[in-house]
Amino acid sequence: MDIFVGALETGRDFFRDAALIAFHELELFEALLSPMSLESLASTTHLEAHHLRALLDVGRSEGWVVEEAGVYSIAEVPAAPKSHPTAGWGKIAEAFRANKPQALFETPGALEAYQNHLFDLSSPVADELVVRCVEPCERVLDVGSGYGAYGLAALHGFKKARVTLVDEAAVLASGANVQESYGERVERVAVRAEEMTFDPIYDTVLVANLLHLHGPDRNRAILARCACALRPGGRLIVLDLDPAKEPTLAAYFSLNMAIYTELGRVYDVETVSGWLREVGLEELRVERLIRAPSSYVIVGR
Ligand SMILES: C[S@@+](CC[C@H](N)C(=O)[O-])C[C@H]1O[C@@H](n2cnc3c(N)ncnc32)[C@H](O)[C@@H]1O
Structure with a gap:
């Protein structure tokens, strides 16, 4: 059990929206207009495969993308949510572009x-x-x-x-x-x-x-x-x-x-x-x- 598991169970919409915003901001739906492998997507988008894989796995769970024999393609393009969290999950695109983990435990206590x-x-x-x-x-x-x-x-x-x-x-x-x-x-x-x-x-x-x-x-x-x-x-x-x-x-x-x-x-x-x-x-x-x-x-x- 981890704290995140409880947070996800109670606030799934928040996490789904943040992941969807990242999909849009990183232009993954556009890139996947041509179905491609994880490695090709990494080289097309100049993002780390490790980061992309994590986002694509959420995309698969949510039905936005499908994967067959290692090739990813679009299944559905939901509109980007309007409200935007500001830190942590709200900065997925920024963190992945910078290839730098977000900071945890910054505030006292x-x-x-x-x-x-x-x-x-x-x-x-x-x-x-x-x-x-x-x-x-x-x-x-x-x-x-x-x-x-x-x-x-x-x-x-x-x-x-x-x-x-x-x-x-x-x-x-x-x-x-x-x-x-x-x-x-x-x-x-x-x-x-x-x-x-x-x-x-x-x-x-x-x-x-x-x-x-x-x-x-x-x-x-x-x-x-x-x-x-x-x-x-x-x-x-x-x-x-x-x-x-x-x-x-x-x-x-x-x-x-x-x-x-x-x-x-x-x-x-x-x-x-x-x-x-x-x-x-x-x-x-x-x-x-x-x-x-x-x-x-x-x-x-
Ligand atoms: C998610 S917590 C788990 C704590 C506890 N084992 C539990 O299950 O409740 C992970 C812990 O591992 C520590 N940790 C992470 N990487 C470590 C490393 N390379 N060496 C020693 N401790 C580490 C973290 O500081 C954190 O306290």
């Missing part, structure tokens, strides 16, 4: 508000994940932890467990009060996940809602570092949004990532499973959680 809300949304899911998918363990690594919803759930589940939370320094510092009551059972390490160098001491490594923020190369690097931190027989657990469950939601989520991150998008089970096998994990199994029906959990060892 925005990071804390986001992380607090995410912690509240993730905690019940994390409790279910621990009950259903995590074996009794003593050392837990929560990578891209935010305020630690998943790692702290493991502490509730296993009385001998200790957790290491990995995130940016600013996130860990602002979440310290959330973890205060756990004392020495919580360790905070500010390091980029793709640069972690932990000894192989962890029974369980949790990677929840992190991979959608990054491109494939960085995700491979993150998972490789996670695998190195596992003790023999330990388990790596990845939770993320499943595009197969909710294709329209996933298309909008990926567009959100294209707006706010460099190369993030939603990845399917097969892609993430392939990365996990590349870093040496075997016996992969996919679990589903009642409290996160739009997500998958992949457990590997």
Whole structure:
């Protein structure tokens, strides 16, 4: 679960209008008068294929474009909405032309508000994940932890467990009060996940809602570092949004990532499973959680 999922469920028209405005501003309907591949569209429009793919996926979900054997063509050209959001989603065309992600958390308190809300949304899911998918363990690594919803759930589940939370320094510092009551059972390490160098001491490594923020190369690097931190027989657990469950939601989520991150998008089970096998994990199994029906959990060892 992510905050954006809730926002999309309540404000779908806003996001649809913003995507449609971007289609018009980037002149994609004009360009697709001649059906073409993603790569040809990128070279015709001088835009990044990654950005275009995210917009085209939303266009497909909304019925504006169709794709057949990798060739995109127009199905319908709805008129551009009149009202225009001003920031973030209102600047899709500008951000894609500049090939620069929009800034997040610019206003004071925005990071804390986001992380607090995410912690509240993730905690019940994390409790279910621990009950259903995590074996009794003593050392837990929560990578891209935010305020630690998943790692702290493991502490509730296993009385001998200790957790290491990995995130940016600013996130860990602002979440310290959330973890205060756990004392020495919580360790905070500010390091980029793709640069972690932990000894192989962890029974369980949790990677929840992190991979959608990054491109494939960085995700491979993150998972490789996670695998190195596992003790023999330990388990790596990845939770993320499943595009197969909710294709329209996933298309909008990926567009959100294209707006706010460099190369993030939603990845399917097969892609993430392939990365996990590349870093040496075997016996992969996919679990589903009642409290996160739009997500998958992949457990590997
Ligand atoms: C969407 S939040 C998920 C938080 C928590 N795991 C959850 O599911 O509630 C992603 C977190 O990963 C952190 N993050 C993103 N890229 C990271 C990286 N390369 N290394 C470490 N942390 C990262 C972000 O700062 C953010 O707190």
